[in-house]
Amino acid sequence: MNNVRADRADRAAHSPWLGWAVGGLLLAVVVILGLSIGAVPIATGDVVDALRGIGDPSTIAIVRDLRAPRVLLAAFVGAGLACSGGALQGTLRNPLAEPYLLGVSGGAAVGAVTAMAFGVGQPALLTACAFAGAAIATVVVTAIARVVGGSADTKLLLMAGVVVGAFANAAILVALADAPPERLRGALFWMMGSAADATWPAVARCGGALLVLGGVLVWRARDLDVLSLGDEPAAALGVDVDRISRQLFLVASWLAAATVAAAGLIGFVGLVVPNLARALGARQHRPMLLMSALYGAVLLVAADLLARTLRAPADLPLGAVTALVGVPFFLLRLRRLAA
C-alpha cells in the first residue's frame, strides 16, 4: 500500500481547483473551435455574431442549425457517458467499469434498433426502448456473472459485459441488414456512434436526461462513496447495499442509454474521464461526477472535431476516435491494476 508515486500525486492533487480551471478553459476552447472549424471556416468573432443572429444568413444557419447542436450534443453525450462511467465504477468498485464495456450501451442500442425494426420512429419512444434495452442488458450481464462466478465478481461482470456487447453489435447488424439507408440511421451509426445528424430536439432530449439522471447520481453521490468501500463496510455504514447499488446501477445505465439514443455507441469516455477526474484530485463522488461531466464534454467535443476534420470531407465515427484514445488508456490502467 505504500507507494511513493501515489504519495506525490497525493500532495499535488490536494485541491482540485486547477482541474476545474483547466477543464473550463478547455471546454471554452473546444466549443469555439467546434463552432468555427468545418467545411466553411468561420472566424471566432463571426461565430459569436451568428449565435446572436447577426451577419450573413448562411453563416447564421451553419452555426445555429448545424454546428451548435452538434457541439452541444457531443458535450451532453460526453458528460453523460463520463458520469455514467463514474457512477458504475463506484457501485462496482472497479475503476475499469463503464457502460460500453459492461454491455449496457450495447443493450440500449439493441433496444432502439429493435424498436426501429418494428417501425417505431418517434424519438422519445425510441429513447424509452433504449432504456428498456439497457435495463435488460444490465440484468443479463449481472445474471451471467452470478451464474458463472457464484457471486457478482466485477471482473466476471466486465467479461460478461464485453460478450453481451459483442452480441449486441451482431444483433444490430442483423436487424439493420435490409434497412433503407436514406430513412434509417445505419448500423455504423449505432455501432460506432456519431453526432453528425444532431438536431435541437435531440439536444434537448439528451440534455434533459443528463440533467435528471446525472442529477440523481450527483444527489446520491455519498451513497456511491460508501458503496465503493465494499459490501460489508457499506452495510456497516448504513447503506442498504443490494437495493441502493441496484438503483444507482440502473440510473447510470439509463444515462448511458440516453446518450446511445442520441449518438449511438461510444466507448471508453466513461472509462477514461472518471479516472482522469480522480487523478486531478476529485476523489469523492460528488466532485468527481461533476468534474467528469466537464471533462467528458471536453473530450467528446474534441473527439467530434477530430472526427469531422481528420479525414475531411469524410465524417469518422465518434466511437472510433474515442477507442483510439481509450484502448491504450485501458491497457495502461489494466497494467497498473495488475501490478
Added chain:
Amino acid sequence: MSGARQETERGHALTFDNVSVRYAGQTQRALSHVSVVAEPGKMTAVVGPNGSGKSTLVRTLLRRVPMESGRVTVGDVDVAALDARELARRIAIVPQREEPVLPLRVEEFVALGRHARRRAFGGMSADDRLAVASAVDRAGIAEAIGRRTDTLSGGEWQRVRIARALAQAAPVLVLDEPTTFLDIAHEMAVFELLDGLAQQGHTVVLVSHQLNLVARFASHIVLLHRGTVAAAGDAASVMRGEILERVYEWPIVVTRDPAVGALALLPLRGSGRHRERPSS
C-alpha cells in the same frame, strides 16, 4: 453537544439469541444455536480457531448471511427490524477485510462514518465535525488525515478504519480482528482505546486471535468451536488448558503471568525433538 452525548449513552446490550446460520450449498452450519450477550460497559471478546464462526457472527449484524433461526437484538430492538441507517446509528462495525480500491483522503474516509446521520445533500454539521475530530484523535491518526488511503501502512489503515467506526458515535462497537497487521505498541493502543470506550459505557465486541491480550482486557470471553459456543465467561473459566487444547487441537498450557498477574496461554512446540513438556 448534548445530542452527541446522548448518542453514546449506555444501555444497549447486544444479544445473539440462539443464532444458527447455514451458507448456501453447505451441509454444516457456520453457526449452530449460538447465544452471546455483550453487555454495555464491558468488553466482550469472541475467540476461536479459524473457521469457528467468529466472522459469521459479525456478519449476522450486517444482515448479509442467511439466518436459519434465532435473533439478534440491540437494546430491546430486533436488528432485523431496523433499516440500514438506524442500524449504523446503533452499531458501528469494523469488518475484517477492506481494500482502498477508489482511494479517498483519510479525512474524507473517516467522515463517511457520519453517513447514516447526514442528509444526502449538504455539508457536515457541527456534531459531525466534532465526532470526526474526536475519532481521529482517539484513533491516533491525526498526522495521517491529509494522506490518501492507498498510501497508508497496514497498521495505519487499520486505525483509520477504527476511526471511521468511532465517528459513527454508536453505543455498540463491533470489531473483527482490528489488530491484524499492528505492531505491539499499536495493538496495545487499540486494546487500551477499546477498554476506555467500554469504561465509558459502550458495548464493545471484539473478534480476536490475541488470547493473551483478550485475557487481560476482556471481561467476557466467548470461545467458539465449529460454530458452537465451547466456553463462555470470564478469563478464568475460558482460559483453561484442557478446553483450549480441545478447541485449537494443539498442546497448550495456561499459566499466570508473574509480571502482570493475568492468565497467559502458551502453545507448546508439539513435534520432533523439540517436543515440550510443561514443567509443573
